[in-house]
Amino acid sequence: MFITGFVTRIKCAFRDKEMIFWTLLFPVMLATLFYFCFSNLDSADAFSPVKTAVVADQAYRQAAGFQAALEEVSKEGEDRLLQLTRVETREEADRLLEDGRVEGYLTIEAGAPKLTVRDDGLNQTILKSFLDQYLQISATAAHILERNPQAAQQGLLTDLMEQQEFTREISLSNAKPSHQLPYFYALIAMVCLYGSFQGLTSAFYLQANLSALGARRSMAPRKKLAMITADMLGSLAVHLLTMLVLLCYLLLVLRLDFGNQIGYLLLTVLVGSIVGVSLGALVGAALRIKVEAKTAILITLSLACCFLAGLMVEGISYAIQQNAPAAAWLNPAARISDAFYCLYYYDNHTRYFMDLGVLCAMAAIFGLGAMACLRRRKYESI
Known part of the structure; x- marks a missing residue:
């Protein structure tokens, strides 16, 4: 039953x-x-390199340090920060910015790099942080070299550019966050x-x-x-x-x-x-x-x-x-x-x-x- x-x-x-x-x-x-x-x-949070233009005029070609820094952060790889586009004039960079093809562009004015953006956002903040970090490192290097000209031969630039990490990311499992x-x-x-x-x-x-x-x-x-x-x-x-x-x-x-x-x-x-x-x-x-x-x-x-x-x-x-x-x-x-x-x-x-x-x-x-x-x-x- x-x-x-x-x-x-x-x-x-x-x-x-x-x-x-x-x-x-x-x-x-x-x-x-x-x-x-x-x-x-899950793919919305994935980071993609920031589309950036740089005006490669005479002033830019004379800024060897800034060129080296841009080439370093735009190299292909997992740590790539910028997707760099080189233009000859500022007018061309303005057109790219207006069309939304880049998030901002960089120029060299009065011997110093300058950032131009149209909107506020995460990518623009990343660009500004990169530029601020570059200016800070450049100022630190200039100050040290002024007091100790031999520092360049002693690995100063390598020490300044090297990023030290004092924390380690761990995961409780092999599962990807979702x-x-x-x-x-x-x-x-x-x-x-x-x-x-x-x-x-x-x-x-x-x-x-x-x-x-x-x-x-x-x-x-x-x-x-x-x-x-x-x-x-x-x-x-x-x-x-x-x-x-x-x-x-x-x-x-x-x-x-x-x-x-x-x-x-x-x-x-x-x-x-x-x-x-x-x-x-x-x-x-x-x-x-x-x-x-x-x-x-x-x-x-x-x-x-x-x-x-x-x-x-x-x-x-x-x-x-x-x-x-x-x-x-x-x-x-x-x-x-x-x-x-x-x-x-x-x-x-x-x-x-x-x-x-x-x-x-x-x-x-x-x-x-x-x-x-x-x-x-x-x-x-x-």
């Missing part, structure tokens, strides 16, 4: 076309939209919580005062606990199948990189889905209001949790974590999203298992609460 109830619940779930749309087709459509909207986020993945993490968390619709449907068809099917099932000679368990597991199985389809679409079609810890990835999806289904069952069993109102509550709750987990605004999850850590830890969507984040970036599973522990506690509270409400529900008449 347990197997019969389990299989029957699965069949009923697949016949619910509206449910399949919201838990499978809609997330796939939203993931596709995210992919096309956010695919350039701005688009948090949106997909929050999307998966949203779909996990959408399992609440399956749980709500199961609770609806287990209560005799809400549906004719519930009334017939209440009269059946079966243990109530076995009936509830079979229904909940059937709902969970269907939702897990939709989650697996979504994950396959993200990994195999959209080619998103979630790291190589697929086992832990699937475990997170399993626990998150249990939280979603049990939450829906609890709302369906505990609240004595119309099913439409229960659905509205679940939709509002799911979207609010996902908003605070970063589904709509990047960085809001971090802000909540810093300013209201209790709210962040009580948000199931934030814990699911953070678990994916830990798997991608961290080299250990300490924080991951903390997230998973919180989710398991939520699932236990929601599930046991739903079962208690459904098992103790009695009716004087139907």
